[in-house]
Amino acid sequence: MSSQEQALVSLLSQLALSFDGAVLGFAVAYVAVRSIRKFTLTSAALRKITAAPSVSVSDLRSLLTETDENSDEGKIVIVRGTVDAKNVVDGSWKALWPGVLVSSESGDKGVVLQRTQTCIYNEWKGLFGWTSDLRALFLRSWRQQESTSLRKIPFVLIDVGRPSNPEYVVVNMDGSSHPLPLTTVYHRLQPVNPPPYTFLQALFGHEYPVGLLDEEKILPLGKDVSAVGLCSLRNGIAEIKACNDLPYYLSDLSKDQMIVDLSFKTKLLFWSGILLGSMSVGIIGYAVVRNWNKWKQWKQQRQLQQRRQQPIEPVPPTDDEIEDVPDGQLCVICLMRRRRSVFIPCGHLVCCQGCAISVESEVAPKCPVCRQEVRDSVRIFES
Structure with missing residues (x-):
């Protein structure tokens, strides 16, 4: 750091x-x-x-008999099935061209194809890179280091292990932002050829790309998944769509x-x-x-x-304070008057009343003998 x-x-x-x-x-x-x-x-x-009931594709229609056809509302169900292209079950001339997506790198077939390219930047700050530390810290998160393209085609779920069964459920991906159970089919880190001015960028601490991570993920045909969502009938065909209140839509679980x-x-x-x-x-x-x-x-x-900050009025000395006082009873500060005030809480009798008031007015008053903090002073009278 x-x-x-x-x-x-x-x-x-x-x-x-x-x-x-x-x-x-x-x-x-x-x-x-x-x-x-x-x-x-x-x-x-x-x-x-x-x-929510967990059913197979063939048993799904029995749960939807009470649901009004073409109704916007549906019933939350969990359907376990196998991914297949929609053109295969259409029964029309379109089945001659199976509508599937093919990975350009691996050749695998699927119904969802996601390609991600991530640019990797250098971490060396260079000789003069100390000026770009804060810029890199704040701007690096703003820079778009990743580009993702997602392609989807209509697909259905059929019964697991029963490809000849005509029953199927259409998977509606419109408006779904749930994560998909994709399979990685291509993963490669490609180095980036440095431009002629890369040395100057490195010298002054400017980041430059050093590699490009290329990934391809697909939802392959024949994969067994669970669909969790709102299921209803659309023109006599079972359809399931995502429910925003649920964290799953298509899952391996x-x-x-x-x-x-x-x-x-x-x-x-x-x-x-x-x-x-x-x-x-x-x-x-x-x-x-x-x-x-x-x-x-x-x-x-x-x-x-x-x-x-208020002016302190001098305390006039009394007769017993200015009369001849033995050396052992003189105030330790002014050395002129008799000791008359006791500091609290230490209890030392070492100052006259005027000097005691002066000590109390200090910011951090302390006893001149024991240096303990002074909270107050008491005038002593002899009977």
Whole structure:
């Protein structure tokens, strides 16, 4: 880590610990609220998936008999089937040209093709790269280092192990942002030929690309997946579409595995929310107490300064203070008057009343003998 990055980390840590950790406490409270919110969403999704029936493609139509055809509403179900192209089950002349996507690198066939190219930059800062540390730290996340292209075609799910069965369910991918169970078919890191001015870029600390990571992922034909979503009839054909309230749409997991996964996430989010919430309450409470004590201390010092700035009227000496006083009873400060005031809490009788008042008016009053902090003084009278 460079010196500029260390300075930035130090600045962020000081900001987080400012106001005796109040900023850090509110940040932890924000994370705790998000954890509790995710817990409620995950627990609701767990209840829906637990109550959803898990059926095969051939048994799906029996669940949809009570659903109105062409209705926008559907029933949440879990369907286990095999991926196949929609043209194959259309039964029309289009079946002669199976509508599938073919990987340009591996030649594998699928219904979803995703190609990602990631540019990898150098990490050396160069001889004069210290000026670009902060720029690289903030602008690197903004720079588009990855480009992704996604191609999809209509496809269906058929019964597992029964390719001749005419029953199928159409998978509607419109509006779905759920992750897909894609399979990597191509993965290669290609070096980038450096341009002539690369040496100057490296010398002055400017980043330059050194490699290009090329990946291809597909949803292959014949893969067994589980579809979780709203199922309904469209013109007599079963169709399933994604439900935004559920974390799954197409997945390699079965219903039991989804329940186990969501149960673990629910417990983790619940206890993390409780732990982070308790930590935030403790940090904010500690910050409130510390700042309240600092405010009271500042107020006392302010009152003491105002008292010290007020003119102190000299205390006229009494007859017993100016008469002949033995050396052992003289004030240790002025060495002229008799000792008459006792400091509290140490209890030393070493000053006259005027010098005791002068000691009390100091910013940090201390006893001239034991150097203990003085809170007050008391005038002593002899009977």
